[in-house]
Amino acid sequence: MSIRVNPNIVPDLIASIEQAQQNAQTATQEMASGRSVNNLSDNPAAASALVNNDALTSENDQFLTNLSDLQGKFQAADSALNNAVQIMTTAISVGTEGANGTLSTSDRQAIAQQVQGLQQQMLALANTSYEGTYIFSGTNVTTQPFAQSGSSPSGVQYSGNSGVTSVQIGDGQSMQTNVGGDQIFTNANGNVFQALNDLANALTSGNGIDAANTEVQQAFSQLTTQRVFYGNALDQVQNSQTYLNQEQVNLSTQQNALVGANMTQVVANESESQVAEQAALTATSQILNLPTLLSYIK
């Protein structure tokens, strides 16, 4: 005797239709979102990894914004120092001219005035500000760093500090973003303002012009050395931008690997599940329409 089977096959048939519909729905959802993980429960580990991936992507976006901010500031500083270097070059050439013994006193006076003008220009450059804050003021950014002062031997008074700031430009990576104005303009190894002041005084008095010229030379080379910082900083900004852009590509690739849908597979699944759904429906209607023994009783 054969085993009696459940005569009520409707629940099984409906379950297979529902399964086919659910598969089709999943495939459609994946197709629409382009993602294989649409709920945390679809793949908890991937969803959790996505949290870190998204956060890193967003952080990197911020780093890139920071870098272009910094780039603007560095360019302003670099351009100011470039002008400062040119002023010193001019000072060297007029100093050499002033050292010529054949010059009359009034000629030297004229050159001395020119040097004083250069010092004024230098002062304006040392007080360069970028977006409302002074670049060469250390961390004392709201105070004008350099002011004319009769009591100071260099002719200027520094009101900034030697504070430096550093800013994160990548995950666990920081860079120094400034050099104190005292390092650049009133450095013990070459004081720009002192040198210009001494040169102007020497030209006026006619004494010690050669010594003043040597001083200007030293200040010039010191200034050039300090300017290198901003040149390097600009290079580093560019390098970091390149790195971060590549990192963004990597993160996006990782994200795709984590939660992205394999479109070829999804499209195949979708049409497969449609076929399965159609088959389940056809089978159900055929099975339910099968005649029973009762149909044959006359």
Place this chain on the structure above:
Amino acid sequence: MGTLGSALNISVQAMLADEAALSTTSNNIANANTPGYSRETANFAEAPPVQWGGQLYGTGVELTGITSQQSGVLQQLLNQDTQQQSQYNSFLTTMQQVQTLFNETSGSGLQSSITAFFNSLQQLSTDPSNTMYRQAVLTSAQNMAQNFNSASASLATLQQNADTSVTQSVNQINSLLPQIAQLNSQVSEAQSTGQNAGAFLDQRNQLITQLSGLINVSEIDAGNGNITLTTANGAPLVVGNKSFQLTTQPDSATGFQEVYSQGNNITSTISGGALGGALQARDTTIPSIISSLDSLASNLETSFNSVNQAGFDLNGNPGGNFFVPPPAGGTGAAATMSVAITDPAQIAASLNGTAGDNSNVNAMLALQNQAIVNGQTPLNAYSNLVFQIGNDVSTAQSEQQGAQASIQQVQNQIGSVSGVSINEEAANLIQYQQAYQAAAQVASVIQSLTSTVITMVSSVH
């Protein structure tokens, strides 16, 4: 004794038995689609023979009874699977909404606002005296706090909804229990008088399965057709014809309804059915998520406060609390998270008091990578929570699917024992129809024989 009279009697008995069988078949066909109906069969037996003149004569057929084809232990398997399936269903009803709150795959959740807060600090670090950047930090901090608030509030609402379904389940249980108790007495009465208790058994099975969808019950066959029902820890639900209602009473601490039986709090022992699933979500899973959020919020708040206090604000004054200090112990921190600072200048970005110093902002940024939340960085603590929620839902989903498949299988097994097969009934119909016709034919022959005898007797006179 083999007489015409006894032969006629035999054929009439046969017709009566066939009528009963036809009626059973008809009832089976009528109930072919009735949920919970168990097919019935008419039982025939040979009538006891009589002895006459040294010979044994058969006395025909006898209807000994109608048997309901109950599936017995399969029904208990079905109930156990139903308890599981309903438990996961009810748990998932709540938890699927919970996972939507933290659905990072569609961009909702806390990650973006936590990261945005740290990003605004990154921006501030490039220009610590910039008031616009300071304002952006305040705004993103407020935004993050609001996201914590609303996540916590939504969780509390879902917990409240689960609490409502606890009360509803208890009410449904209480309406089923007296019905089952009454059926207990109907079954035992029918069985004691030798009646077919099939209809009562079917109804009782249906109700016990419904009850299993609400709570985990233990079934004990108490004899005499009675089934004793208790909860998992033995609290009585139905004993004989008596039912024991469950009651609810709000917990003094949480305000949530606790379930009582006979004055005892049995809440923690309930694990199955819709009630078990709702309790699991309300008392275990959601509280654990809220507590993780609280811990994340309170550690962020405390850490930021101490860093902010170590620095100086834009006006050179010492920093105060960045966030309103969380409640002691952290409970409720996510719900109450709020920013204490109202003036952007009060962000203590500087460590030496100068406006351009960003050392203290950098110290705040460093918190992003410090293990300040139970040995984890803030983001890792959050991504672990996301994993935990996803994993809870995914585990419950597979368990639920497993129970569903198991139910389908048991139902097929039950159907193979108790289900009505139209083909089978049609075959029976033909069989009993023919037997009935044959018996009627026999009666007709005997009638003709009897008239032969009567004619013979009258012709003698």
